[in-house]
Amino acid sequence: MRRNRLFCGTSILVIGVIAVNLLFVLQLFKIQDSRMDMMEATFIRERNARDETSMTQQRPGSDPTVRHSTVRDTTxxxxxxxxxxxNNNDRNNNVTIPTNHDDENPNLSHKVxxxxxxxxxxxxxxxxxxxxxxxxxxxxxxxxxxxxxxxxxxxxxxxxxxxxxxxxxxxxxxxxxxxxxxxxxxxxxxxxxxxxxxxxxxxxxxxxxxxxxxxxxxxxxxxxxxxxxxxxxxxxxxxxxxxxxxxxxxxxxxxxxxxxxxxxxxxxxxxxxxxxxxxxxxxxxxxxxxxxxxxxxxxxxxxxxxxxxxxxxxxxxxxxxxxxxxxxxxxxxxxxxxxxxxxxxxxxxxxxKGFQSSLKEKDSKKLVDKSFVDDDQVEFVSADNPSGTVYSNIEAFEKYLPQLSYKNTTEFFWGKKPQKDDDVVLVFDKPTQITRLVIATGSSQHPADILQDAAVEVSPELIHSGNAAVLPKCSTFVEVGQFSHGRVELEMEKIFTPRVACLRIHVKDSQKQWAIIRQIAIWVPH
Missing domain, CATH: 3.90.550.10 (Spore Coat Polysaccharide Biosynthesis Protein SpsA; Chain A)
Structure with a gap:
């Protein structure tokens, strides 16, 4: 009887030991599987990092609008x-967008x-x-x-x-x-x-x-x-x-x-x-x-x-x-x-002040800040401006030609970098007596574009007519005034009484700033 109880106890002990060993072995397998999962995850992360690095290295040679594509080494x-x-293929502004492989899998559209x-x-x-x-x-x-x-x-x-x-x-x-x-x-x-x-x-x-x-x-x-x-x-x-x-x-x-x-x-x-x-x-x-x-x-x-x-x-x-x-x-x-x-x-x-957005489809309606107070409103005065033609050897910017300086409109003559001894010459169709003269340079939008050092001169006689390439030739010019802060205003009837055939703006010193001659305004006797 005692032997049977001893045998049973021994058997239970052995089974317990075996069970503990089995649990230990299973735990080892579990740990090993976990380590394998971690290793696999690490491998995937490293592989993705290499892929990302590869794409980053390729991107400078590709069109900046392409998300992922195979690019030849032609940079x-x-x-x-x-x-x-x-990319050499983009040299002539012909930007070619290669096939975007993300389109094949919409889940790749927004990778982190x-x-x-x-x-x-x-x-x-x-x-x-x-x-x-x-x-x-x-x-x-x-x-x-x-x-x-x-x-x-x-x-x-x-x-x-x-x-x-x-x-x-x-x-x-x-x-x-x-x-x-x-x-x-x-x-x-x-x-x-x-x-x-x-x-x-x-x-x-x-x-x-x-x-x-x-x-x-x-x-x-x-x-x-x-x-x-x-x-x-x-x-x-x-x-x-x-x-x-x-x-x-x-x-x-x-x-x-x-x-x-x-x-x-x-x-x-x-x-x-x-x-x-x-x-x-x-x-x-x-x-x-x-x-x-x-x-x-x-x-x-x-x-x-x-x-x-x-x-x-x-x-x-x-x-x-x-x-x-x-x-x-x-x-x-x-x-x-x-x-x-x-x-x-x-x-x-x-x-x-802009009407034209950099986005073509955007509403071009002008946005205005209502809290802004403009300190430089420009008024154009009414003048007689007898008919005449304006010439200049100052290079004009685009469509802003010399003749526009003699129109009673908001258009103007815009010249590039006036140099010493450059001229703007107004030749009247008929010699004219001038009572008052105003010449304004610069504008509200380009206030820095003024004539910095220039004089106003007049001549009573035209000798040779001018053209787009050659200035007209007039008899001796007489200086009647100088520009101050880009502007000159003269009561001519007190300075020069003869009739004027040619009126000249003479640049006395070169300047790097461009110049706008906004208006030549002339009044005559009535």
Missing amino acids: VKDPAVGGPTV RTAQSWAKPSEKVLEQSLVLGSRRKSSGFLTIGIPTVQRETEHYLSQTLDSLISKSSPKERSDVVIVILLADFEEKKRSNLKKMIQEKYSSYLENGFIQVIQVPLSFYPPLENLKSNYKDSKTRVYWRSKQCVDFAFMFFYGSSLSEYYLQIEDDVYTVNGYLAAIRAFIKEKSNIQWASLEFSAIGFIGKLFHAYDLDKLATLAMIFYEDQPVDWIFRYFKDLNAQHKNLVRNPSIFQH
Whole structure:
């Protein structure tokens, strides 16, 4: 009996030991399976990372609008940006979009990109993006960012630059930088804008006041198969997504140039003392924490940031480039920085003037900031202007020909860089007695384009007629007045009483600034 109980006890003990060993073995298998799963997951992550790296390396050589595609190694250095690569097939502005393999699987349309995709470019890349002008050695007070594209017919950029220049002093400009971003993909359009800027603003490029940049193609994330939020058209989604990326690059570039950064558009004008107004508003708000101050109530015009915040704002724009318009991202940025109220200066100091949007399908209705007060309204006076013909050896810009200076309309003669001894000659059909004379240069949109050093002369006799290539020849000219601040007003009946056959504007010193002769107004006896 005792032996049976002992045998049973021994059997139970053995079974228990075996069970424990089995459980241990099963646990080992479970751990091993877990390790295998972890190894497999790690392998997949590493493989995906290699694939992502491969695609990132290929992307500079491909069209920036393509999400994923197989690209041949036919890339060359792009001299326009000092290094980023472009596809040889795109050299003639014929951008070919290869087949997008994501279309085969809709689940791949919005892959999550790595943090590297929206990282700040290296300092070398930022320096290479500068295509005109030079960086200043020390940082200043303010950087003004202006993204621009070439419109179909309008030329807004020069008007904006003229306003910024003429409404500020040389001392103020020494502490300010204007950064212009050429946002067109087409090289021809970029070249047109660069040529205009070089011709008209060479002195400002030389001293670092104006810097012109363009975004390396390798910086752009995919611009195809984008999310269609808010029921926007594909064209609009592409336009606003690219705009987010362009702005982000500007923010990255401007983050080290000055203490503050101001974003405006390329079709605005400002008021006298705008820089002093910005300084005063910053000082007024110095007792509170703010992420942005606003100097216009519309769009992304006149938005001011601390330079140290620009990298964060740029990163936010890159992360959500296909999800939100850039001006909405700006609003979210303020909220994220605990600024829940708009801090807008009133009156505003920037007014939007453009009718033609960079997006063709966008409503061309002019946006007006109702809080803006214009300090430079121009009135055209009524004059007799007896018939005559205007000649000039100053090169005219496009359709702005010399004869337009002698019409009682808002049209004008726009000349490129008047040189010493250049002339504008008005020949009357019949010699005319003049009682009063007013010649106005510059305009409300181009206030800096004035004749800086010139005189008004008259002659009583025409000797030889002129033509488009040769100025007319008149007898000895008599100087009757000089320009002051781009304008001359003369009571001629007190200065020169004989009849006048030729009236001449004579340039006494060369200037780099272009000149607009807005109106030659002449009164005769009645």
